[in-house]
Amino acid sequence: MPLLLVGHLGAAAIVTLSLLPVAVPWMLAGWIVALLGGAGAVTLRQWRAVTHTIASTRTHAVTAALESALLAALWSVPALFLTHDVGSSATITLWMVAAAIMVATALALTPMLLAALTFVGVLGTALTVPLAFAHAHLALTAAAAFAAMLMIATYTRGRAFTARLLAEVALADRDETVSLLLREFENARADWLWEIDASRRIVHAGWRFADACRLRPEAMNGLPLLQVLAGPTWEGGNFSTGLRDLAEKLKQRESFRDLALPVVIDGEERWWEIAASPRYDAQGAFLGFRGVGSDVTEQRASADRINRMARFDTLTGLPNRLHVNEALSRALTDAERWRARAAFMMIDLDRFKAVNDTLGHPVGDRLLGRVSERLAQLMSDNELIGRLGGDEFAVVVRDASDPQRIERLARTIIDTLSRPYEVDQHTLYIGASVGVATSPRDGRTAETLIRSADLALYRSKDRGGGVFHAYEPQLHADAEERRILELELRQALEHGQLSLHYQPVVDAGTGRLRGFEALLRWDHPRLGPVGPDKFIAIAEETRLIAPIGEWVARTACEEAARWPGDLRIAVNVSPEQLTNPNFVTVIASALAQSRLSPQRLELEVTEGVFMREGTGAARVLEQVLDLGVRLSLDDFGTGYSSLGYLSRTRFSSIKIDRSFVASAAQGVAEPLAIIRAVVALARSLGMSTIAEGVETEAELALVRELGCTNIQGHYFGRAVPVAEARDMIRRNLAKARAA
Structure with a gap:
């Protein structure tokens, strides 16, 4: 200008x-x-x-x-x-x-x-x-x-x-930004820059790097980087894996990042994380490396704590499900490599739920801690014990070449866990059931082996608990059958495959028809008739028993409303149904819609209802009784019989199981005495008795002699479809008129 x-x-x-x-x-x-x-x-x-x-x-x-x-x-x-x-x-x-x-x-x-x-x-x-x-x-x-x-x-x-x-302005801004970042980086407490020449010796050591190494910058210049990082291990050559990896990267002149290695500073082990890139001049000659380092000791400690929380159970301190699965996968890999066998045990505590229901979850948690301590004491270097969740535990056996040793360990676990526990001034008795699966026979993958052990445990629980069971191929076939039945059962009610059969109940003295028991039947178009012993348990486990039970109650009440006024209808009730607060509404609705008198409906429950404390089943039964419905105790004497709930609940009748009737007819003294005691007990409490399973003339004579009120069994009639039940009612009426 x-x-x-x-x-x-x-x-x-x-x-x-x-x-x-x-x-x-x-x-x-x-x-x-x-x-x-x-x-x-x-x-x-x-x-x-x-x-x-x-x-x-x-x-x-x-x-x-x-x-x-x-x-x-x-x-x-x-x-x-x-x-x-x-x-x-x-x-x-x-x-x-x-x-x-x-x-x-x-x-x-x-x-x-x-x-x-x-x-x-x-x-x-x-x-x-x-x-x-x-x-x-x-x-x-x-x-x-x-x-x-x-x-x-x-x-x-x-x-x-x-x-x-x-x-030019952008370049100047970038240069200023880079300078600012470098200044901030150098001022950061845990980070530093480092540089080495082509001989891997430190050059231009910054004071941050020197402070991290507890050395003076001028003393570090010229020293080999690996020697500074190795510390006391430099002379002995016992280098860490991270340091060996670093040496290999420097040798290959490769860029690297996030390389973690332990270093010893003033006798304290620290963890550093470093990254670097090689440097070359304009002619392509190698000049060395320039990089950055960080002290990540605290971060690594936090990561270790998080990793432990992710792999260990917080309540018992045992490995959790994730850790157990990882250990099982490694055991299977090692077993396959060495052509050996590995095993997996699943442990389920018996009667643990009763402890939680009666004494509360805090006591249950402390009991789980005692259980885990006992299990940990039984483990050797060959086994790993973990908690899968709830009251389920698992054992990974790395070398399962000796089947007898696996069996002894399973029995020892059951015996050890069955000993009494002293928790908060309570003496607690529980037990354990064990399922065992062994590779490669029962599965080659962790998922397959766990499933096999779970099926074996299921069989142990079916046998009443307190035992161990090894996996068998039939268990898988049974499980597949259960799966298919569950899928089909979900559609059975909608497709009209369920029906009710009616078995007569007669007066023991006169043989006169007193009513019927409604029994559920399932006739599948492809599978054929499916027994109640198979599908009732599935319905209870899958919560299908609620809609099925509601259908049974409504259908039975509608049918009974067509009968003469003195005939009763008995309907079996599952303990699972009584946990539903709407059960009373279902019964009341069935009675209202059918206009059946409540006194003509009798609900049959088993002793299992009273073994589930805290479910509210007894309260639901009292509400049902307030409707005027009768209540019958089924299979009395076959389970944990108690006179307490007989006195607390207003039962109308007690049913004597067929096993007692058959044995008593053969002259066995114990069932004969039990029947006499039950009849006497019922009379004293104002209840009637029903003898089940009467099939012969001798059995009929016996139960009459013992004073049973009513009789049910094939001698008087099997469970029949509704049309035949109606014919039976007409014949009974004709016979009564003729008499």
């Missing part, structure tokens, strides 16, 4: 000298004064704007364009007003000087593109106006083309200048 100002002054002098002979003196003098003042002010202002402003704002650009327009207008005065002869030497000189001024100004004002284009455009237009009035078409075309080309060149050069300027 200063040089441009000098150019303007020189050009003004040349133009003045050329115009002295032809111009009016005072007009020429006025133009010179105005030009010198305007050029000086404009160039000085624009020079200061460019040198003190990195990126012009819109206001600065517009202001500069207006100033350039003013300056161009001043230069236009001689061409428009001071010259009249287009072809004179003065005019030609003026045009040549103006063209030079346009080029110089366009070059000088490149940082302010709008100002440069404005100056060239205004002055170029002013120079072409006289040529247009003089009809000098060739000169006009040349002048216009020159101005246009100069504007295009100015625009192109200005854009390039702006792009370069922005790139």
Whole structure:
């Protein structure tokens, strides 16, 4: 801009000298004064704007364009007003000087593109106006083309200048950002930079790196990096895996990151995490490595704690399901590699739920802690014990080559866990059931072996608990059958495959029909008849017993409502149904819709109902009894018989199991005594008795002699479909009328 100002002054002098002979003196003098003042002010202002402003704002650009327009207008005065002869030497000189001024100004004002284009455009237009009035078409075309080309060149050069300027600004910002980040990085407490040469020796050791190593920077320079990191192990050569990995990376000249290695600093083990990249000069020669290091001791300790929480049970401290699965997978891999066998045990505590229900979960949790302690004491280096969840535990046996040893361990576990526990001044008795599966016979994968052990455990629980069972292929077939039955059972009610059969109950003395027991039957179109012993348990486990039980109650009540008024209908009730708070509503609705008298409905429950404390079953039964429904105790004497619930619950009758009737008819003393005791007990409590399973004349005579009130069995009739039951009722009525 200063040089441009000098150019303007020189050009003004040349133009003045050329115009002295032809111009009016005072007009020429006025133009010179105005030009010198305007050029000086404009160039000085624009020079200061460019040198003190990195990126012009819109206001600065517009202001500069207006100033350039003013300056161009001043230069236009001689061409428009001071010259009249287009072809004179003065005019030609003026045009040549103006063209030079346009080029110089366009070059000088490149940082302010709008100002440069404005100056060239205004002055170029002013120079072409006289040529247009003089009809000098060739000169006009040349002048216009020159101005246009100069504007295009100015625009192109200005854009390039702006792009370069922005790139330089961005590069300067990036350099400043990198410097700032490096300063912040160096000031960070746990991070440092390190650098080694081609010989793997430390160069330019920073004070952060030195402080992390508890050394002075000048003492570290020149030392091998591996020696500094190895510490006391350098002489013995007992290097960590991480340090060996680092040495290999340095040897191969490979970039690496997140490489963790232990280091010993002042006798304390720390964990560092380092990353680095190789360095090369312009000719490609290897210079060494430059990298960064961090002390991640605290982070690693936190990760170890999280990893332990993820793999160990918080209540017992034993490995959890995830850890057990991982251990089993490793055991199976090792067994396959060495052509050996591994085993998996699943352990389920017996009667543990009763502890939770009666004494509360805190006592149950402490009991689980005692159980885990006993199990841990039984394990050797060959076994791993873990808790799967709830009251389920598991044992991974790495070497199961000796089947007898596996069996002894299973029995020892059962015996050990069955010993009494003293918890919070309570003496607790529980037991354990065990299922065992061995690879590769029972499965080659962890998932398969766990499933096999689970099936074996299921069989142990079916046998009453307190035993162990090894997996057998038949268990899988049984499980598959159960799975298919479950799928089909879910559709059986909807497809009308379920039906009720009715078995008569007669008076023991007169043989007169007293009512029927409704028995559920399932006739599958493809599988054929499915026994209740198979599908009732599945219905209870899958909670299908609720809708099925509701259908049974409604159907039985609707059918009984068609019978004579003195015949009763008995319906079996599962303990699972009594856990449903809506069960009372279901019974009340069935009675209301069928208009059956409540006294004609008798619900049969087993002793298992009273073995589930805390389920509210007894309260539900009391509500049902308040409706006027009768209650019968089924299979009395076959389970954990107790006289307490006989006195607490308003039973109408007690059913004597067929096993007692058959044995008593054969002269066995114990069942005979039991039947006498039950009959006497029922009489004293005002209850009737029903002898089940009477099939022969001898059994009939026996139960009559013992004083049973009612009889049920094949001797009087099997369970029959509803049509045959109605025929039986008609025959009984006809017989009664004839008598």
